[in-house]
Amino acid sequence: MQVVVTGRSQVINSRILLCHECDLLIENQEICETCKVQCPRCGHVLYKQKHNTISRSLAYALTALICFYPAVTQPIMILEMLGLSQQQSLISGSLILLREKYYVVAILTFLSSCLVPLFRLLLLTYVTLSITLNYYHKSLIWSFRLFHEMEEWGMLEVYMLGIIVAVVKLLSMAEIQPGFGLWAYAALLLSSILATTALNPHEVWDALLDRKTREEPC
Amino acid sequence: MVSKTITPALPDKIITGKEAGLVLCAECYKVHRYIPDAEQECRCCGAELYQRKPDSINRTWAFLIASMILYIPVNTMMIMNVAYFGTDEPSTIMGGVILLLQMGSHAVAFVVFVASVLVPLFKMIGIMLILFSLKYKVNMTDRQRIKMFRFIEFIGRWSMLDIFVVSILAALVHITGVAEITAGPAATAFGTVVVLTMLAASSFDTRLLWDYKRKNYKNIELNQEPAAD
Structure with a gap:
């Protein structure tokens, strides 16, 4: 299995997320596109939507x-x-x-x-x-x-x-x-x-x- | 547009990317499968991939110790000399703060004191504390440690303030014989200290803070079995 996931699609489409600051593996996370997503363990902002x-x-x-x-x-x-x-x-x-x-x-x-x-x-x-x-x-x-x-x-x-x-x-x-x-x-x-x-x-x-x-x- | 903040639920069984054999590209945020014992490049952006920054702790210690040694001349030597109508008035960093206080500009004196005395000190002690917390038990929660580190990273650059002030003053005030401001050796040392502490912070890998805890957990489990290493 090849696991290649990109930035936004990493959050939106994929089932796997890694935190940049604490390396926590988050699986099967349903996330909406317009939300700000935070790591549950260290509080690092994983993704944030910005307009234009x-x-x-x-x-x-x-x-x-x-x-x-x-x-x-x-x-x-x-x-x-x-x-x-x-x-x-x-x-x-x-x-x-x-x-x-x-x-x-x-x-x-x-x-x-x-x-x-x-x-x-x-x-x-x-x-x-x-x-x-x-x-x-x-x-x-x-x-x-x-x-x-x-x-x-x-x-x-x-x-x-x-x-x-x-x-x-x-x-x-x-x-x-x-x-x-x-x-x-x-x-x-x-x-x-x-x-x-x-x-x-x-x-x-x-x-x-x-x-x-x-x-x-x- | 105010976006909603979502915090995913913390999984019951905490697994890190390293343990799952994955590696996150630090540049373009792609997740790759990790190939052990091989130099791996991100196929998307070409950045070097590593699960943890190489030699993170040793490098951080090296930069930290170098900056601590240089911090001595920073405080003892003069940072600038003000020649006003022929009389020299060399000043150290603290001397500059005291002079500003005497001039009555308390707010500016406070800003300079924070940026060039408190910030470097807090930074050096903070990084040292975090490094010690990887080896010894320190009475801090994980959240506190990561918050402290983020704060250290954020404030680091502001200690360049005094360097900029010296360079502006030296450029602006050089009327020979009347008023002349020149930089002193402490300015060079201080600039180097700021760069070194910034390098120390950037070579530290925050993910190690969480790894340590897991290693400890393992030790607790291992301790129940005799002869475990």
Whole structure:
């Protein structure tokens, strides 16, 4: 007997379910499509229905990509002190740290606040756009895997909190003005959070593997 | 659209996928039959298949111990230096929190204290407690342990806060001779600690928490028969 069950159909059609977090085997479970299903032993959410997941996350991902360029190149804050003014953008911040030879801090900041989020947004757009256009290519499979694996290394929201703390620290020292980059960054943060919350990975896997099995069964 | 939450009934006889000879693909959620002693790839998405993460406990310990060692320089060395009109003012992480308190911004001081002192400490102690609970009896239920681990995974990234603050300040304030903020060696160490604790959490396999309990049950049964290993 071959046991191959996919994401959504794993829950809906099949008789076998494995919990991702505690490996509990659940058999013969009748489950409706519109429900949220929880593991009885550890409480892990096995499946959750989301409305229009693919088109919604595509829309948010595109919005986030539009905001991306101004968010990283435009100044986030402008500091004025004794008639002198100084600007800081996401990229210039990392460059200055590199020049001061703090390689670990510079690379870590650049990766987690800029490169990883950009890469994830590109992957998400690629995957959701391809599904919408009914296009299939082998690279879609690893693209979505990579998207999932990089999840915890993108830290847009932590950087936003960092901006707030930095402003408070500087208030007593100098005058600070928000730059255009700050608004773009906030928009980027909001739309990329919405893109990931709208996304239901089970449904994406179903769509991807559906198209894949047309070429070669798995 | 609010969807109904369904919790299937816990089966009378609890069997894990491992015991049933099945393996769940961690990437695409497909269930496959497990082939022992062979490197197995998911036929659907190509991810490596394993019933439990390889060397999970050893790897978690390694990352954890490395991060604990590095946590010492994090707290003793300076994280940034503020040169204001020629006077240097180096500060450690705790020093930064105290400075914020003196400035009167209690809320921000609290946030920084939680993110860069409490979170890393809680994370390291929590992971250690979970690792110990696999070997020794710890007074915690399974639900409590898994909840604690989920919490640890969730909060881990927020300790990057101080790194970002330092990098923003260092980029923004560098007017030579008037005001200049530079990063300190503790910033490098702290960044490494955050990455190491995140790696420690991600290399731990939560399914081991439940395996342990079953092993214990077996031991109880086995103990009734003498000479059982």
